[in-house]
Amino acid sequence: MIEETGKIIKSLSGFYYILLENGDIITSRARGNFRNNNITPLVGDIVNVKIEDDSIGYITTIKERDNELLRPKVANIDYNVIVTSVKDPDFSSKLLDKMVVLAEYSSVPSIIIFTKLDLLSDEYLKKFNSIMDYYKEIGYVVLTNSSEDIAKFKTIVSNKFISISGQSGSGKSTFINNLSNGVLNIETAKISKALGRGKHTTRHTEFHKIDDFYIADTPGFSSLDITFIYKEDIKYLFKEFSATNCKYQTCNHIDEPSCQIKIELENDCNKYFDRYENYKNMFNEKKEQKRRY
Numbered sequence: 253m254i255e256e257t258g259k260i261i262k263s264l265s266g267f268y269y270i271l272l273e274n275g276d277i278i279t280s281r282a283r284g285n286f287r288n289n290n291i292t293p294l295v296g297d298i299v300n301v302k303i304e305d306d307s308i309g310y311i312t313t314i315k316e317r318d319n320e321l322l323r324p325k326v327a328n329i330d331y332n333v334i335v336t337s338v339k340d341p342d343f344s345s346k347l348l349d350k351m352v353v354l355a356e357y358s359s360v361p362s363i364i365i366f367t368k369l370d371l372l373s374d375e376y377l378k379k380f381n382s383i384m385d386y387y388k389e390i391g392y393v394v395l396t397n398s399s400e401d402i403a404k405f406k407t408i409v410s411n412k413f414i415s416i417s418g419q420s421g422s423g424k425s426t427f428i429n430n431l432s433n434g435v436l437n438i439e440t441a442k443i444s445k446a447l448g449r450g451k452h453t454t455r456h457t458e459f460h461k462i463d464d465f466y467i468a469d470t471p472g473f474s475s476l477d478i479t480f481i482y483k484e485d486i487k488y489l490f491k492e493f494s495a496t497n498c499k500y501q502t503c504n505h506i507d508e509p510s511c512q513i514k515i516e517l518e519n520d521c522n523k524y525f526d527r528y529e530n531y532k533n534m535f536n537e538k539k540e541q542k543r544r545y
């Protein structure tokens with residue numbers, strides 16, 4: 253019996269697929285003690301695995317995680333790619349900001365990819381260019397799925413482990429297929445025109461190796477729950493708020509008098525785009541939930 257170290261690159265039907273240091277991939281199960289400790293191995297985890305015969309391994313230890321993303325559930329990620337379609341399914345700035353907030357919560361840097369710009373008229377294209385510029389301004393990498401941007405993307409993610417998140421049907425698997433230059437052929441599906449949303453085509457999380465990086469395709473979602481985040485903490489997950497000096501250090505930028513963020517909004521109603529509204533909604537969503545119980 254030998255023990256080796258490796259990284260979980262896929263989880264499916266109770267099996268974990270572990271990439272060993274020598275490049276081999278071994279199929280494993282987790283030992284029961286993880287369940288007792290309430291720890292579930294995640295894709296991205298570095299684990300020790302005991303190989304009892306040639307075919308099946310058992311995960312014995314999970315190494316401490318550098319980070320843990322909650323949606324998708326992955327560990328030890330260098331970047332999370334947020335895929336957001338501008339149409340089919342319709343663009344939702346609320347959902348985009350929730351995804352951005354979730355990645356900030358786990359301290360994972362985001363790369364935002366806008367897809368389906370080809371479906372827009374020139375007028376709407378202009379609108380999305382200014383949205384993209386805003387996210388760039390506040391410090392995010394923002395790209396599209398054009399071949400030019402794919403080349404840029406590849407220089408950023410060289411040698412990294414990255415995950416992808418986004419609404420079902422937003423084009424995550426298509427983006428990964430495009431990155432691979434036709435080598436990968438992950439299943440994709442047209443969105444349901446009747447419902448205006450995707451069909452949850454991808455059902456498990458799996459890293460794919462492309463060039464010199466690994467990217468994990470993940471199941472999409474239709475909505476995101478972030479109400480587990482303490483509402484007073486949400487403001488720290490909006491990058492641009494920390495650049496604005498409020499009078500009070502603990503200001504939530506909601507009802508406080510002489511809040512600098514609200515003053516700046518009064519002077520320029522386009523400041524913070526929809527992000528301030530999205531922030532308020534996240535803050536109040538939480539408040540209402542608390543009241544209900």
Ligand SMILES: Nc1nc2c(ncn2[C@@H]2O[C@H](COP(=O)(O)OP(=O)(O)OP(=O)(O)O)[C@@H](O)[C@H]2O)c(=O)[nH]1
Nearest residue numbers: 368420421422423424425426440441452453454472
């Ligand atoms: N017109 C257009 N269609 C696209 C683009 N990107 C993806 N699509 C289409 O959108 C549909 C959904 O794409 P998928 O890649 O399956 O979406 P997904 O995000 O992986 O969806 P789930 O696996 O359900 O989460 C497919 O029919 C794609 O061909 C794009 O940039 N433009």
Ligand SMILES: [Mg+2]
Nearest residue numbers: 424425453454
């Ligand atoms: Mg998919």
Ligand SMILES: [Zn+2]
Nearest residue numbers: 498503505511
């Ligand atoms: Zn304030």
